[in-house]
Amino acid sequence: MESERDSSVTSRKSSYVEKEEKESKTNPVLIGSAVLAALGIVLVIIWFLTWNSTTNELPEAQSLKAERTNSSHPQTQTENAVISAQNPGSSPHRQKKVCKTRECIALSHQLNNFGDKSVDPCVNFYQHACGRYTEQLNADTLGLWKTKLVEKVINEYLYKNRNVGTNSTSERIIKQMFGLCLKMENNENEFFETFYRDVWADVQKVGLWPMIDQKFNESTFNLARYLENMSEKLDMVHFGLFKLATYSKTIINEDEESLDRTSSEEKKQLKSLASFNNFQIDES
Incomplete structure (x- = not known):
């Protein structure tokens, strides 16, 4: 009996020792695999960040390269316009909002004709912008047109800012005069309204009027x-x-x-x- 017990205890000890040896061999493998996996994840994150920063810097690098190319090989305005037309999406950060309505085109054409483009704007900006202004307008109506234009601008400014305070004495006086003119205009409108009502009452005393009464019977x-x-x-x-x-x-x-x-x-x-x-x- 004792020999059997000793043999069973010995077998249990040997199996336990073998199990511990297997576990001691397996643990380093698992640890090494975990370390490699973590290292792989870190490398993937670093690669993604590097790729993203390179992609964001690419348009600036392209624009810088284009500027260097243009400086070394200058192009005319016509060539630049052709390139922009062929590649409308090549430089979206340089695109400008341009008014293309019929009124804007007509006004741009008129303003362009006002200037004398043969004069360098750095030498004489007024001549460059307005050198041919008098040639584009009739001399007989030039003063009247200018007066009406200035009058319209002043009226619009005074009407929009009639209730806005100002420290300018001249502007205050002009606003007071403008207010009196508006009051006079309102009084004139009331006078004419009363006058027209009286005329209409007199017309009704005479009889039906064909131009303003649908009940008129010829x-x-x-x-x-x-x-x-x-x-x-x-x-x-x-x-x-x-x-x-x-x-x-x-x-x-x-x-x-x-x-x-x-x-x-x-x-x-x-x-x-x-x-x-x-x-x-x-x-x-």
């Missing part, structure tokens, strides 16, 4: 009644066609020359008007 129009209303209700004695006047003495004088001076067209119109209102006229 078949019921009576010129005699209209003239009577104008005389009675508005105290009018002059109707545009003739006058009604009173004299202490009545003198009948036949003046053939004055009759001959009446044009045939006026006579025709008077006859048509009289005939329309059933007035008997002498055809002779």
Whole structure:
């Protein structure tokens, strides 16, 4: 019995020792694998950061290279325009927003014609920008056009800044004058509104008016009644066609020359008007 126990204990010890030896051999392998994996991850991260920085610096390097190339091989404006047209996306950071509407193109053409491009702007900028200004405008209307333009600019500025405070005495005085002008304009508008209302009331006293009243009926129009209303209700004695006047003495004088001076067209119109209102006229 004792020998069997000793043999079993010995076998257990040997198996335990073998197990520990296997584990001692396996642990360095696992540790080495983990270290290699961590090192690989670090290398991948370093490579990604290097690639990203190289990609970001590439446009600047290309632009620097292009500038060096242009400095060593200068190109004309036409060649540059052709290259830009062929490669519109080659340098997006240099593209500018340009107004291409019809008004902008017309104004740009006009402003370009105002300048004298033969003059160096560094020598005489005014001549370079406005040297041909007088040639582009009519001399008779030049002063008027300039005055209207300046007046428009001043009015726009004063209207936009009429409630903005300022320390300038001259600007304060101009704003006060501008405010008085606006007040006068408003008073004039109120006056004309009142005047037009009074005129409209007088028109309604006379009768329906064909130009401004949709209820006007041509078949019921009576010129005699209209003239009577104008005389009675508005105290009018002059109707545009003739006058009604009173004299202490009545003198009948036949003046053939004055009759001959009446044009045939006026006579025709008077006859048509009289005939329309059933007035008997002498055809002779």
